[in-house]
Amino acid sequence: MRTVATLLRKELLVELRSLQSVPGMSLFAISTFVVFHFALNRNTVEGDLAAGILWVTLLFAAILGVNRLFVADAEEGGLEGFLLAPVDRSAMLLAKALALLVYLIVLELVAVPAFALLLDPSFTRSLASLVGVIALGDVGVAVIGTLVAALAVRTRARDLLGPLLALPLLVPVVIGAARASAPLLTVGSSSGPSARWLLTLGLYDLLFGLISYALFDFLLED
Amino acid sequence: MINSSSRPARSDARRGGGPARDRLLALSLTTAAVMALALALVFFYAPLDAEQGFLQKIFYVHVPLAIVALCGFVGAALLAVMHLRTREARWDARAYVAIHVSLIFGVATLITGSIWAKGSWGHWWVWDEPTLVSFLIVFLLYATYQPLRFAIEDPERQARYASVFAVTAGAFVPMNFIAVRLASSFVHPRVLGSTSNLPGPMALTFLVSLAGVALLYLTLCSYELTIKRARGQLRALRRLAEAQAGAVEASASGVRRERSPAPVHPAGTVAAPASRGGA
Numbered sequence: 031m032r033t034v035a036t037l038l039r040k041e042l043l044v045e046l047r048s049l050q051s052v053p054g055m056s057l058f059a060i061s062t063f064v065v066f067h068f069a070l071n072r073n074t075v076e077g078d079l080a081a082g083i084l085w086v087t088l089l090f091a092a093i094l095g096v097n098r099l100f101v102a103d104a105e106e107g108g109l110e111g112f113l114l115a116p117v118d119r120s121a122m123l124l125a126k127a128l129a130l131l132v133y134l135i136v137l138e139l140v141a142v143p144a145f146a147l148l149l150d151p152s153f154t155r156s157l158a159s160l161v162g163v164i165a166l167g168d169v170g171v172a173v174i175g176t177l178v179a180a181l182a183v184r185t186r187a188r189d190l191l192g193p194l195l196a197l198p199l200l201v202p203v204v205i206g207a208a209r210a211s212a213p214l215l216t217v218g219s220s221s222g223p224s225a226r227w228l229l230t231l232g233l234y235d236l237l238f239g240l241i242s243y244a245l246f247d248f249l250l251e252d
Numbered sequence: 253m254i255n256s257s258s259r260p261a262r263s264d265a266r267r268g269g270g271p272a273r274d275r276l277l278a279l280s281l282t283t284a285a286v287m288a289l290a291l292a293l294v295f296f297y298a299p300l301d302a303e304q305g306f307l308q309k310i311f312y313v314h315v316p317l318a319i320v321a322l323c324g325f326v327g328a329a330l331l332a333v334m335h336l337r338t339r340e341a342r343w344d345a346r347a348y349v350a351i352h353v354s355l356i357f358g359v360a361t362l363i364t365g366s367i368w369a370k371g372s373w374g375h376w377w378v379w380d381e382p383t384l385v386s387f388l389i390v391f392l393l394y395a396t397y398q399p400l401r402f403a404i405e406d407p408e409r410q411a412r413y414a415s416v417f418a419v420t421a422g423a424f425v426p427m428n429f430i431a432v433r434l435a436s437s438f439v440h441p442r443v444l445g446s447t448s449n450l451p452g453p454m455a456l457t458f459l460v461s462l463a464g465v466a467l468l469y470l471t472l473c474s475y476e477l478t479i480k481r482a483r484g485q486l487r488a489l490r491r492l493a494e495a496q497a498g499a500v501e502a503s504a505s506g507v508r509r510e511r512s513p514a515p516v517h518p519a520g521t522v523a524a525p526a527s528r529g530g531a
Contacts, residue, residue, distance in 0.1 A: 227434075
């Protein structure tokens with residue numbers, strides 16, 4: 031656990047000093063909302079459309095972060111250094127996933143208000159449910175993103191392979207998250223996110239958490 | 253190192269050539285027979301569907317292809333687990349071949365499914381059909397297997413990363429089907445999804461078709477594995493020949509060195525003198 035904390039601290043420190051992921055992701059999300067405004071020719075969105083725009087934007091912004099997650103370590107010898115240390119290798123997975131989760135939370139602190147401001151979706155119910163759905167979606171994106179980033183980082187075409195691998199794997203997350211948030215963005219809707227979507231998201235997070243945990247060691251062998 | 257890797261390969265080839273070829277031949281003939289039987293049943297035995305008529309016959313091709321492709325994907329995950337546990341290259345080769353042939357079957361599934369959708373629903377693509385949509389997503393994921401694999405140069409790491417991908421994707425298959433099934437609105441009743449509600453002759457035809465397609469899958473996998481193995485042996489032989497030619501060159505005079513551009517010859521002709529030189 032202390033290893034995870036140390037690694038996470040290092041990740042966040044590096045990000046804080048270099049600012050290479052989170053500002054780019056946030057700016058990308060805001061630009062994407064602007065693009066959606068013009069592409070759809072709408073000033074306001076609601077329901078399915080709003081949920082879809084929100085999740086597509088968050089997903090693509092997240093992939094920017096995923097693509098950069100291991101690059102510094104792979105290029106500057108951080109992975110070799112980590113492998114020399116007598117610690118559990120899964121610590122790296124957990125630390126990277128937590129770091130990505132923090133990036134996503136910061137991204138959403140910028141992107142969701144920007145979404146509200148630019149496209150005026152109708153937040154009908156309490157924001158708490160939306161935060162819950164976003165949190166569940168984030169865990170899935172963080173877990174799968176970390177696994178995919180580790181798979182892609184030492185390939186020749188990593189900038190291409192990262193998104194190509196991540197998007198199909200994240201389709202169930204998008205289905206669950208978008209369907210769960212749609213009623214929260216619908217005018218006059220009285221229902222909350224349906225339990226089956228939250229359950230799907232939770233199960234998916236859990237399953238891929240276990241798979242990543244089982245497989246991650248194999249990616250760090252050399 | 254080169255010697256130790258190529259000697260067993262050569263004796264393998266001598267030992268396994270006959271039986272392996274016979275097995276491949278038997279498998280091919282069985283496949284051809286079962287496929288022919290399946291087609292005969294499809295066209296002459298199975299009754300015409302009351303609603304869809306002749307068009308429904310594509311069901312006997314499309315559904316077995318889809319089932320076999322998906323089983324191949326999941327089977328590849330099991331083979332990849334074996335590779336990660338044992339670290340033997342042959343498991344990785346099997347997983348690779350399983351995914352490769354499944355991808356080909358996947359393309360065929362999507363095309364036949366599209367034709368069927370156009371015929372029965374009037375559209376080339378139907379988002380309401382969860383099986384079709386799930387299959388597309390799975391297919392898109394597996395389509396990245398080869399780009400991922402061949403973007404890694406080190407063979408050992410290539411095999412390891414490919415196996416990690418295969419296991420992840422194999423676990424993704426059922427999960428994705430559940431998620432997409434939940435998301436669809438059940439517009440179309442799933443009449444043709446399983447054999448349980450098919451009338452007898454149709455069910456029999458379907459099962460024979462399924463067996464035929466499954467055999468076809470196994471045959472194609474066997475052929476590809478055989479080719480891969482032969483290519484590996486050929487490469488090992490060629491490397492051995494080059495190494496020995498190089499050794500001969502190094503000890504020979506400068507005049508001889510100019511006269512022996514060995515590596516361009518087919519492996520067989522080079523291997524014979526090389527092995528004599530080694531003995």
